[in-house]
Amino acid sequence: MAEDHIKSLFGETVLTKVGEESRTSEKLQNKHIGVYFSAQWCSPCRLITPKLTKTYQELKTKGQEFEVVFVSSDGDESSFNEYYGKMPWCALPFSDTERGDMLREKFEVRGIPALVIVNNKGEIVTTEGRKMISNDPNGLYYPWG
Numbered sequence: 001m002a003e004d005h006i007k008s009l010f011g012e013t014v015l016t017k018v019g020e021e022s023r024t025s026e027k028l029q030n031k032h033i034g035v036y037f038s039a040q041w042c043s044p045c046r047l048i049t050p051k052l053t054k055t056y057q058e059l060k061t062k063g064q065e066f067e068v069v070f071v072s073s074d075g076d077e078s079s080f081n082e083y084y085g086k087m088p089w090c091a092l093p094f095s096d097t098e099r100g101d102m103l104r105e106k107f108e109v110r111g112i113p114a115l116v117i118v119n120n121k122g123e124i125v126t127t128e129g130r131k132m133i134s135n136d137p138n139g140l141y142y143p144w145g
Contacts, residue, residue, distance in 0.1 A: 005122035006033070009106075011099055014069055014090040027090060030120050031065040032143045034129055035103060037114040039073035040083035045113040048130060052115065053088060055133040064142055065120075071100045073112055117144060 006028050013021035014028070036052065038045040052068065059066045068089035074080040080094040092100055103109075107116045107127065115129025125145035126132060132144040 006120070009035075009103065009118070009122050010069060010092065011096060013093075015084070015093055016090055017088060021093070022090070028067055028069070028120075031067045032120065032125060033118050034066070034068040034089075035071060035107065035116045035118060036068050036089075036129075037071045037073065037104065037107075037109050037112050037116075038083075039075075039112055040079045041074065042112050048113045048115075048133075049083075049087065051137060052133055053086075055137050055139055056089060058137070059139045059142060062139065064139065066139075066142065071103055073100075119143070119145075 007024050010024045010028065012024055014024050016022045016027065034052070038049065040046070056066070056068055070084060070087055070089060070091035072080045072084070072091065072094055074083060074094070077094045084091050107124070113130060115133070116127050117125040117129045117132070119125050125143055136142070136144065
């Protein structure tokens with residue numbers, strides 16, 4: 001089942017913007033997911049985050065089944081909280097470093113920022129998510145696969 005694949009990637013819960021954890025199966029079910037590897041200390045990340053936010057909001061406005069999960073490379077929780085506070089999507093809990101490391105390895109992330117798009121089964125659609133949102137900020141060619 002697709003739900004099991006998504007849970008195996010992101011765990012039982014993800015953080016939401018209301019400051020609570022939400023069941024992964026409910027929040028990410030039947031959606032394409034942008035796995036966003038980023039950090040507050042990273043200047044290129046701080047440049048791409050507003051672009052991703054714009055594309056995310058465009059897709060939401062159009063009713064597209066898309067969600068983003070922020071995977072932090074911040075060194076401390078206060079930096080994570082400050083940076084995540086500027087994002088409108090979900091995040092892995094900062095404390096779940098093991099899962100973050102597993103995702104970095106699975107998607108062969110060698111640097112940040114990185115944006116990997118996966119389908120509702122957890123299969124890679126593209127590892128070039130940054131390029132996709134730069135070339136298609138309004139999501140006209142979504143899901144970019």
